[in-house]
Amino acid sequence: MPESTAVVFEPGAGDPRFWRDGAIATTAFMLLVLLLLTVDSLRVLTEGGGGNVPAYTVINQKITYEFDAASNMDKPVIGGEELLFGHRYSEAEAKAIMDKGKLVIQSRSCINCHAFFGNGAYYAPDLTKAWLDPTWEKMWMPMTQAKTREDAMVQFLMHPDRYPTWARQMPNLNLSEEEARAVTAYLKWISSVQTNGFPAGFGRREVAR
């Protein structure tokens, strides 16, 4: 051990109190600001609280994503009735299917390939607006011979290995039909969240290959 470490420190002696007090004051102030902002943010984030996150029963309605010139960003637009699986979900039913959907998403570790709101992994597409993806109608409905977007999604989620298309293939995660429906409902709900314009230009652009 180098000799210089033998310096003995007496408590209190030479303690740079000025800097310590500054650090404590800064931290306390910032924490206070964060707490106030958190109270406001949670109000905006609560489902059906009138903020950015619609109630779970939004799955009974039509959802689109459109550019809003006034705020210069893309925003979800909630339209008239558009039932999911031909069923009108009550508040309790909607809550139950969302709870299930979230647990399926966690149990299959979806976010270690996919992302929600850009958080997760980047091996597979971000699912924030997956419900609104034009590809379901253009490609997957004919391929799965499903009559609706949600049925195509259920077919795909239950048997992704039957449809090896793009540069990546999704493994079969053994989802039951109930689980696949719950995930589909969850994806419909999450597409209705107002996300300050993320992702930008979704569904309005075509990339040349």
Next chain:
Amino acid sequence: MNQSKKLGVQYLTASIVMMGALLLFGLLASIFYLKYGFLLGKLDFNIVKQVHINALIIACLWGFMGAIYWFLPDELGIETVGIGLARLLFWVFVAAVAVVVVVFIFVQYGSSDESGMWLVNQGRKYVEAPRWAAVGIVAVFLTLAYNIFASVAKARKVTGIMGVLMTTMIPLIAVYLIAFPAPTNMSVDLYWWWWLVHMWVEATWELMIGCILALALMKLLGTSRKVVEIWLYLEVALVLGTGILGLGHHYFWIGTPQYWLSIGGIFSALEPLPLLGMVVHAIYDAGKHQMKTHNKPAFLWLIAEAFGNFIGAGIWGFMMTLPQINLYSHGTQWTVSHGHFAFYGAYITGIIAVAYMVAQESRGIREVQGNAWKWAFAGLNIGMVGMVGALLVSGMSEAFIGRALGGSTLDGFMASQSNSWFMQGMIARTGFGVIIVASYFILAWDLLTLGRRSEKLSPALATT
């Protein structure tokens, strides 16, 4: 050597071993980008990635704990209180991690109900560990906090560094409790989840490694306590002053109010400041002591930490954090580039520096010698800079093609993934990954055999 120092050696050894798992699973994960259908249905990308990032968290935590148990007796002048319990929990911790990894690899997926969350996989990024294991982690943290607080009480001496370290124990435990619930509302879930991830990685851990490196600097260079403590307090003020509201850069797109765009943008632009301060501090001290040290590798890894933290966490983070850019860069390989550079620069380098100091002192080596450490140092740093550079190329092409041009649809994403610029970055990333893994083995061998090889040994030094 007293019990606390022995435990420090154990945790640091475990940390270095865990880095091996981290790197092997990282290399494996990179192959998925190159080979279609790689291990599909056997060991899928998400499982490999999950082991990779959990190994990172555990390697960092074990490294910090090793350093703390190692330095504690020096700082307080007494054997750590409650060290028997801590030594027992080390083995429990190691066994629990082994069980979790085996379950991740062989069971992979649990049922979509509470039992799946408790027993198999919670499926929330970084906190995938099932709840039973998370309970164990809380127990280990509580023991660590007890060891520190009780030892300080017994020694009747609160140094500035110990004061900061004791304070970090509070957020370390408090925000970890967010690992337990699973709110259905993803926006609310992520709001709190970022308290855990950001407040650990960009605040609590920065201060923990700050304390550890402050202790290391005093030992390694003989920097005076007063200088080190003033810097540490300044760092606390700047890290928390910018970092607490810097949380805002994670609140751009999850459904949060729009004011977070401004708050997150401004405060995360300031976040590099404390990291720049640490570079100045390290260079100033090194110059003042004319770079004289008996442990060159530790010293150089310390300098690598200062620069790595500033560039990897600070510059690389700032580059993609302003909301106007983040709208396109967020959630692409650009993020991956920043993530790798930041964790390596801020934490892995610091832990390696401490590991060299501990190897030297615990084996009574007067002067660290040999060439192996130079190869490891060069290989790891060149490999890492090359890898994050390659990821940046892939990330930028992904942001431009998949996001800006493709509008983030499934088709846009896939177009970006098969683009040749993206693929070139991915190939280069794997190549540099091989360099990193090879250099890691040199590092591990060097640390393991330091002072035990046929080099000149000096008589044991004071503490042993």
